[in-house]
Amino acid sequence: FFQGQLSILQEKIDHLERLLAENNEIISNIRDSVINLSESVKDGQKNPEAINFSQGSVSELFTSASVFLAVDSEDCLFASKSGRHGSGVQMLDVYDILPFDNPDGGVWKQGFDITYNEHEWDSEPLQVFVVPHSHNDPGWLKTFDDYFRDQTQHILNNMVIKLQEDNRRKFIWSEISYFSKWWDGIDSQKKDAVKRLIRDGQFEIVTGGWVMPDEASPHYFALVDQLIEGHQWLEKNLGVKPKSGWAVDPFGHSPTMAYLLKRTGFSNMLIQRVHYSVKKHFAMQKTLEFFWRQNWDLGSSTDILCHMMPFYSYDVPHTCGPDPKICCQFDFKRLPGGRVSCPWRVPPEAIHAGNVQHRAWMILDQYRKKSKLFRSKVLLAPLGDDFRYAESSEWDQQYENYQKLFDYMNSHPEWHVKAQFGTLSDYFEALRKESNLGEKHSNSFFPVLSGDFFTYADRDHHYWSGYFTSRPFYKRLDRVLESYLRAAEIIFSLALAQSSKSELRSVFPLVDNYKLLTEARRNLGLFQHHDAITGTSKDWVVVDYGTRLFHSIMNLKKVITDSAHILILKNKGAYNYDTSTPFLKMDDVQSSQDSLPHKTVIKLTSQPR
Numbered sequence: 001f002f003q004g005q006l007s008i009l010q011e012k013i014d015h016l017e018r019l020l021a022e023n024n025e026i027i028s029n030i031r032d033s034v035i036n037l038s039e040s041v042k043d044g045q046k047n048p049e050a051i052n053f054s055q056g057s058v059s060e061l062f063t064s065a066s067v068f069l070a071v072d073s074e075d076c077l078f079a080s081k082s083g084r085h086g087s088g089v090q091m092l093d094v095y096d097i098l099p100f101d102n103p104d105g106g107v108w109k110q111g112f113d114i115t116y117n118e119h120e121w122d123s124e125p126l127q128v129f130v131v132p133h134s135h136n137d138p139g140w141l142k143t144f145d146d147y148f149r150d151q152t153q154h155i156l157n158n159m160v161i162k163l164q165e166d167n168r169r170k171f172i173w174s175e176i177s178y179f180s181k182w183w184d185g186i187d188s189q190k191k192d193a194v195k196r197l198i199r200d201g202q203f204e205i206v207t208g209g210w211v212m213p214d215e216a217s218p219h220y221f222a223l224v225d226q227l228i229e230g231h232q233w234l235e236k237n238l239g240v241k242p243k244s245g246w247a248v249d250p251f252g253h254s255p256t257m258a259y260l261l262k263r264t265g266f267s268n269m270l271i272q273r274v275h276y277s278v279k280k281h282f283a284m285q286k287t288l289e290f291f292w293r294q295n296w297d298l299g300s301s302t303d304i305l306c307h308m309m310p311f312y313s314y315d316v317p318h319t320c321g322p323d324p325k326i327c328c329q330f331d332f333k334r335l336p337g338g339r340v341s342c343p344w345r346v347p348p349e350a351i352h353a354g355n356v357q358h359r360a361w362m363i364l365d366q367y368r369k370k371s372k373l374f375r376s377k378v379l380l381a382p383l384g385d386d387f388r389y390a391e392s393s394e395w396d397q398q399y400e401n402y403q404k405l406f407d408y409m410n411s412h413p414e415w416h417v418k419a420q421f422g423t424l425s426d427y428f429e430a431l432r433k434e435s436n437l438g439e440k441h442s443n444s445f446f447p448v449l450s451g452d453f454f455t456y457a458d459r460d461h462h463y464w465s466g467y468f469t470s471r472p473f474y475k476r477l478d479r480v481l482e483s484y485l486r487a488a489e490i491i492f493s494l495a496l497a498q499s500s501k502s503e504l505r506s507v508f509p510l511v512d513n514y515k516l517l518t519e520a521r522r523n524l525g526l527f528q529h530h531d532a533i534t535g536t537s538k539d540w541v542v543v544d545y546g547t548r549l550f551h552s553i554m555n556l557k558k559v560i561t562d563s564a565h566i567l568i569l570k571n572k573g574a575y576n577y578d579t580s581t582p583f584l585k586m587d588d589v590q591s592s593q594d595s596l597p598h599k600t601v602i603k604l605t606s607q608p609r
Helices: 002-046 073-080 091-097 144-164 176-183 188-199 220-237 255-264 276-285 324-330 356-371 392-410 424-434 472-500 510-527 539-568
Strands: 052-054 066-068 126-135 171-173 203-205 244-247 268-271 289-292 304-308 378-386 417-421 448-450
Touching (some): 126 392, 126 424, 144 176, 144 188, 176 220, 188 203, 244 255, 244 424, 255 304, 304 424, 324 356, 356 378, 356 417, 472 510, 472 539, 510 539
Parallel strands (some): 171 203
Antiparallel strands (some): 052 066, 289 304
């Protein structure tokens, strides 16, 4: 009996050895293929005609304008080098050593008491960048269109007016889905003002994706696609390219997003929703700012400078410093008489000559304590919250009171502080300058980190893991739309090339189908929003998302059948576009956004058709 067991065990070992040998052969083949790809990339750089894509609107599809995409040969480092990467912080190790307890940290409940020496800034003043922002969810408690009508359009309209009143004022924006909708409805004078504000550095587009996407549920195709859609819109309408990433609300953060931003050309990024125990650990180690490197990167080609916000939320009470009771007093939207107040029951005070010294010192104390969690003397203090600055009065309350605080601080050199409004890029530029950091390469000033920031918990054992699988019907519908979109783009491109070679260009529904493709990309992009694909929106908002996905699937089927029609005809001269009698039909049918598709049944009878 014992010999029989040994024989069986030996067979299993032999089987595993054969599998390992096969696996090694596969890996070797992949390695050779990647090395060949790397060589072809080098050849492609010498012959850039090998990789090019048409850009612009449908009217430019037939022009000679091209965008050349350079594939960095360092993308293939894992195939041409060996050895372990040099990340100083490995998240798998961090998760192993953390106790994940939650002791009371005092005023910073999830942290610890922060102290400092008042003379720390005598030789080098503290630079404070207060960055006004408004987080606009493209759907959550309201639908995308309802939010735009009720709040977002007013925020952007006020932005144009209020920033022009004082060139020291700054503002940042991230969601291009909203911005493009607003842009389409404003006049040329307002558009020129926006371009001028961008040129003068008062207004900055951050990330510039169609949405601020979730980083757990989407396929990378959709993440890239919504970035492309936003960036192409910006290039066409504003002629700008974002430089820094801004992700304050996704429920956990993925290194894949960091990689995509790096390959987009970004040098910097910011994240917020990270497990509170990780934030506390990083704050104690002063590793809240780091170079985020891919686990598989054997060099440093994927490094991107990342700032992790240290406290509970991105709202004003949790961004100026560790004590939310004090920081809330500097959210001037909460002045007495307004619709919102401070839950700590100590309201803000309007700044005037009688209280400016005391109030300026109060907030400077918070700035100094927050700065002790970082390695530099450059501090970021976001100023905003969900759908903030919708009313003209809030712009006046925030900007005027903060400017009085800045003026007082800056007029007292013995305080050793320089405070001002700034954009996200203003902050990162000052940070890089202060730390002697080049635009592209890392140095020893900041640690290198590899790994991810999942699963997120904002308090106690409240883990944000349910959204990984919630509303699975719509998560599947997202993937269905992705597959139809890619298929439609490919077959439309082939049909476009075919029609351009003949007289069919005037007959083929080029413009209509191009618009349907664009709409589908944007609906897919909208659904990558961190309250859409996650399933964290209200029921009626989910129905709105589902309707958009379903509508685009139907439209893409039309694009596919229209394009296939022109391609399969042997005699192209016989082509005739007739919407009333489609030449082809898809074999699956779905009647509504919340129904399952079914296959078309072909009935065969003895009678001829």
